[in-house]
Amino acid sequence: MSDVANLLKKYIDVFNETDDTSRQAGIAEVFTEDAIYSDPTAEVHGWGGVNGHLGNFRKQAPGLIFALGEIRQHHDTVLFSWSAAPGGVGNPVASGEDFVLLEGGRIKRIHGFFD
Numbered sequence: 001m002s003d004v005a006n007l008l009k010k011y012i013d014v015f016n017e018t019d020d021t022s023r024q025a026g027i028a029e030v031f032t033e034d035a036i037y038s039d040p041t042a043e044v045h046g047w048g049g050v051n052g053h054l055g056n057f058r059k060q061a062p063g064l065i066f067a068l069g070e071i072r073q074h075h076d077t078v079l080f081s082w083s084a085a086p087g088g089v090g091n092p093v094a095s096g097e098d099f100v101l102l103e104g105g106r107i108k109r110i111h112g113f114f115d
Helices: 003-016 020-030 046-060
Strands: 031-039 042-045 064-074 077-086 094-103 106-114
Touching: 003 020, 003 064, 003 077, 003 094, 003 106, 020 031, 020 046, 020 106, 031 046, 042 046
Parallel strands: 031 106
Antiparallel strands: 031 042, 064 077, 077 094, 094 106
């Protein structure tokens, strides 16, 4: 598995993490300290902003498990697809693509788009 694929797997693991402390540790590993995360519902900055946003999301969508899809990369840019299903099984109830800018092997900016 490539370094980028490993990074994105860890990102998905962070998104699926329900424990705030464990999620914060994962965020520090995956994101730059000044990272920006945006999707149609929010734009947040830094590790604390990302953790707060994901914590709120986990409370709104308990049991929803994300899976990594196709990854396309060149230089320090990545485009990948994802899907989410209750318990991680069955037909996805959500899907989309994220566009990522990397810096030093971590996520500097990530922009999510929902299908």
